[in-house]
Amino acid sequence: MRMTKYILKRLSIVALTLFILLTIVFFMFRVIPGDPVSMFIDSGLDKESQELMMKMYGLDKPLWDQYVIYIKGVLHGDFGNSFTYSKPVLDVIGERFLNTLVLTTTSLLIAFSVGITAGSYLAWHRNTKIDLFGTVMALIIRCAPVFWTGMILLTVFAFKLDWLPLGGMTTVGSNFTSFWDKIFSLDFLKHLILPAITSALYSMATPTLLMRTSMLEVIKEDYIELAYAKGLSDRNVRIRHAMRTALLPVVTIFAVQAGLAIGGSVLVETVFRWPGMGREIVLAVASRDYPMAQGAFLFIGFTTISFNLLADVLYAYLDPRVSL
Amino acid sequence: MALLELNEVSIEYKLSNGKLKAVDNVSLNVENGDVVGLVGESGCGKSTLIKGIINLLPSNGKITNGEVIFEGEDLSKLEFEKMRKKRWKEISMITQSAMNSLNPVYRVGNQITEVILEHEKMSKHDAMEKAKELFDLVGLDRARLEDYPHQYSGGMKQRAIIAMSLALDPKLIIADEPTTALDVIVQSQILEKINALLEGYSGSMILVTHDISVVAQTCNKVAVMYGGRIIEYGDVKQVLKKPNHPYTMGLKNAFPSLTGEKKDLISIEGTPPDLSKKIDGCRFKDRCPFVLDKCKSGEMPFTRVESGYYYCARHDEIDHLRELADLSETWDV
Numbered sequence: 001m002r003m004t005k006y007i008l009k010r011l012s013i014v015a016l017t018l019f020i021l022l023t024i025v026f027f028m029f030r031v032i033p034g035d036p037v038s039m040f041i042d043s044g045l046d047k048e049s050q051e052l053m054m055k056m057y058g059l060d061k062p063l064w065d066q067y068v069i070y071i072k073g074v075l076h077g078d079f080g081n082s083f084t085y086s087k088p089v090l091d092v093i094g095e096r097f098l099n100t101l102v103l104t105t106t107s108l109l110i111a112f113s114v115g116i117t118a119g120s121y122l123a124w125h126r127n128t129k130i131d132l133f134g135t136v137m138a139l140i141i142r143c144a145p146v147f148w149t150g151m152i153l154l155t156v157f158a159f160k161l162d163w164l165p166l167g168g169m170t171t172v173g174s175n176f177t178s179f180w181d182k183i184f185s186l187d188f189l190k191h192l193i194l195p196a197i198t199s200a201l202y203s204m205a206t207p208t209l210l211m212r213t214s215m216l217e218v219i220k221e222d223y224i225e226l227a228y229a230k231g232l233s234d235r236n237v238r239i240r241h242a243m244r245t246a247l248l249p250v251v252t253i254f255a256v257q258a259g260l261a262i263g264g265s266v267l268v269e270t271v272f273r274w275p276g277m278g279r280e281i282v283l284a285v286a287s288r289d290y291p292m293a294q295g296a297f298l299f300i301g302f303t304t305i306s307f308n309l310l311a312d313v314l315y316a317y318l319d320p321r322v323s324l
Numbered sequence: 325m326a327l328l329e330l331n332e333v334s335i336e337y338k339l340s341n342g343k344l345k346a347v348d349n350v351s352l353n354v355e356n357g358d359v360v361g362l363v364g365e366s367g368c369g370k371s372t373l374i375k376g377i378i379n380l381l382p383s384n385g386k387i388t389n390g391e392v393i394f395e396g397e398d399l400s401k402l403e404f405e406k407m408r409k410k411r412w413k414e415i416s417m418i419t420q421s422a423m424n425s426l427n428p429v430y431r432v433g434n435q436i437t438e439v440i441l442e443h444e445k446m447s448k449h450d451a452m453e454k455a456k457e458l459f460d461l462v463g464l465d466r467a468r469l470e471d472y473p474h475q476y477s478g479g480m481k482q483r484a485i486i487a488m489s490l491a492l493d494p495k496l497i498i499a500d501e502p503t504t505a506l507d508v509i510v511q512s513q514i515l516e517k518i519n520a521l522l523e524g525y526s527g528s529m530i531l532v533t534h535d536i537s538v539v540a541q542t543c544n545k546v547a548v549m550y551g552g553r554i555i556e557y558g559d560v561k562q563v564l565k566k567p568n569h570p571y572t573m574g575l576k577n578a579f580p581s582l583t584g585e586k587k588d589l590i591s592i593e594g595t596p597p598d599l600s601k602k603i604d605g606c607r608f609k610d611r612c613p614f615v616l617d618k619c620k621s622g623e624m625p626f627t628r629v630e631s632g633y634y635y636c637a638r639h640d641e642i643d644h645l646r647e648l649a650d651l652s653e654t655w656d657v
Contacts, residue, residue, distance in 0.1 A: 222424040230439040231411035320472040
């Protein structure tokens with residue numbers, strides 16, 4: 001019951017946050033010099049036609065009116081029409097957003113499951129050569145730029161070995177009955193591996209190093225000594241007592257990492273020609289496609305906030321000392 | 325045969341700048357039914373010694389000499405798996421800081437059943453029933469088994485740990501300063517509880533403390549530890565009435581007596597010896613008011629008395645020293 005109340009409370013905060021985000025994004029784009037007409041229409045266009053276009057997009061109205069119209073639309077689920085595509089924003093973003101979500105979720109899952117396991121392993125073998133090697137490797141991988149890692153992986157696994165496709169999301173010409181049919185197909189999986197691993201490698205170091213530090217702290221605790229005194233096996237002490245408790249700070253950074261991963265997907269999507277939202281955002285901002293950019297930012301904001309909420313709920317579930 | 329027999333046990337810690345001999349050549353017998361008090365000031369090696377007994381030394385600590393015979397078996401040479409089976413089942417612990425000895429993310433009840441299920445073939449339900457009985461025994465409400473450690477007070481946590489230590493009816497319970505972290509009122513409650521439980525318990529106990537009054541209340545034997553060595557061992561009544569080692573005399577002076585005459589407490593000046601250096605002569609020589617040249621080098625003679633032993637070079641004039649030790653001038657520096 002308390003959980004339900006908490007989630008309801010949080011959801012209302014989410015709504016408020018999104019509203020503020022929307023307002024900021026709306027005005028921010030209009031403050032940036034340049035307007036859609038000058039950006040993508042041949043400047044030779046005569047003045048009348050330009051004004052006509054502005055009117056068509058509704059950009060001739062006062063800023064305040066534009067804002068009210070936009071907010072009203074969003075409340076009705078209408079994010080406006082993209083200037084560039086002349087299609088409803090939702091139609092353009094919709095599937096691309098899901099593509100990005102599939103990619104980032106997969107990479108986060110890989111990054112956190114591998115990171116947590118590796119971090120606890122390194123801590124358990126602290127002050128050994130394995131620990132040193134692992135820590136240094138984690139730092140090196142963390143420092144490597146995403147596009148560079150991506151290109152290296154492409155060179156090795158796509159060009160040289162020819163095990164995996166070069167890019168894109170599906171083989172050209174393949175047909176799928178639905179979105180779900182597609183993402184659970186082997187073809188999709190093959191395309192997903194490299195970008196997901198590239199992105200995961202980048203996100204992996206933080207949970208690895210944090211888990212390691214957290215484990216090292218926990219190992220010193222008295223309840224670990226008591227767990228040994230109880231006659232538990234090494235494995236049980238490590239998993240049930242040490243890892244379980246050390247996990248807590250790692251959950252906290254999950255939300256942060258999720259936000260970073262979605263933002264960082266721009267580079268991965270470009271390298272692997274992944275039809276996600278990252279590239280769309282860059283295009284939309286560059287061409288001053290206001291509705292498109294606003295919609296995309298709202299989706300990103302929503303996802304980040306959702307991951308935060310998820311992390312909070314997960315934390316409260318994992319740590320009985322925290323009540324929601 | 326003694327339940328636990330420590331024979332010339334030495335324990336060393338490897339440090340970045342050399343070795344530290346925390347326990348040096350300690351011998352001790354614990355018979356069935358004994359409650360042995362292990363007293364000494366901080367850093368004298370009490371905790372190291374008991375960790376050595378159950379093989380729980382930190383990775384840089386090692387038993388370098390001697391044997392730990394428990395029911396005829398040398399625990400110090402036992403492999404991990406075999407030792408693990410004995411832990412808690414045969415030797416359980418009441419830890420120094422019960423505050424932090426319970427894992428914060430599990431319910432207290434589950435932490436108790438965990439140890440029962442680890443060692444005994446029992447259903448979860450039966451284990452929980454057993455935990456409930458244990459909670460009755462230590463005076464905690466059964467419903468609190470469902471709570472998490474952070475919902476407990478310090479005294480309750482200590483009771484929960486005591487309940488846990490009794491879970492498998494071990495032959496030996498090692499209580500490492502069970503009352504140190506508690507306030508005085510709770511301290512005396514816990515001590516009373518321990519005393520009451522000892523009435524119905526057939527096994528033995530080693531009670532580590534730096535409080536001599538706790539020893540007087542609870543134990544039948546006492547081992548006084550100083551600088552990594554048990555310098556005096558014997559029957560509690562005899563040791564407290566007629567201490568043989570000057571350090572024990574000093575220790576006795578430093579605690580108030582409830583029944584005796586009212587007098588000022590006398591402290592022992594100075595600090596304990598540095599265990600990372602090799603000690604020549606008596607360990608107590610720098611602080612002992614009775615120090616002579618013969619105390620300053622070589623091994624101190626081992627003197628057996630009626631109920632135990634002690635190490636002091638001036639063993640032939642102890643009665644005289646005891647009289648002097650009662651005077652506060654003796655301890656002035």
